[in-house]
Amino acid sequence: MNGPHDMGGTQSFGPVNPEADEPVFHTEWERRAFAINLAMGMTGVWNIDKMRHGRERVDPATYWASSYYAMRHYGLVIQLIEDGFVTAAEVESGELAQPAKPVKRVARAAMIPDILAGGGPADRPPPQPPRFKPGDKVGTRTISPTGHTRLPRYLMNCPGEITIHHGAHVFPDSNAYGQGENPQHLYAVKFRACDVFGGNRRDELFADLFEPYLVAP
Secondary structure (H helix, E strand, O other), X not given: OOOOOOOOOOOOOXXXXXXXXXXXXXXXXXXXXXXXXXXXXXXXOOOHHHHHHHHHOOOHHHHHHOOHHHHHHHHHHHHHHHOOOOOHHHHHHOOOOOOOOOOOXXXXXXXXXXXXXXXXXXXXXXXXXOOOOOOOEEEEOOOOOOOOOOOOHHHOOOEEEEEEEEEEEOOHHHHOOOOOOOOEEEEEEEEEHHHHHOOOOOOEEEEEEEHHHEEOO
């Protein structure tokens, strides 16, 4: 969706100032915010694509003013309310007002190292042969979805070239809504910077894009 997260190619947000030797957590609340997000993610009530879409729907002013863990917290609150785990009044008061909703599973502390180390592989058997192969020229579609997508706004309607076929993977645009994994072929696509941003730039950039985002020129 065209939300506050889709900042590629935008201007006037100021410089990026990396923090030297930045710690994983600056404060204890950041550690707790990450733990709560991880715990809810392991319940099985939603998937990573739905989690990402929750963050995309944080109010833009709040999103841009938030730190990394604050943004994840606000996105989680949206999901918790939508899926009936808390009410807006409970979030405001910080007090439980209704019985806790059951979940599919609970992650114990001893399980966390293996969970984090294992990740969440998204590759799947291909449902059909790929339409494209390395070396093929392609274009990207112009879409303005109200839902989740992994096609960045700044790469829409751009010419590119397939460089790698990654096989088939879970399609986020469907998975974010519980509509099934709908595996789609995934490609590394090379773009000329001048085709994306204009000017006479000689740089190239690469993006991993799903087949439904691509068209033959």
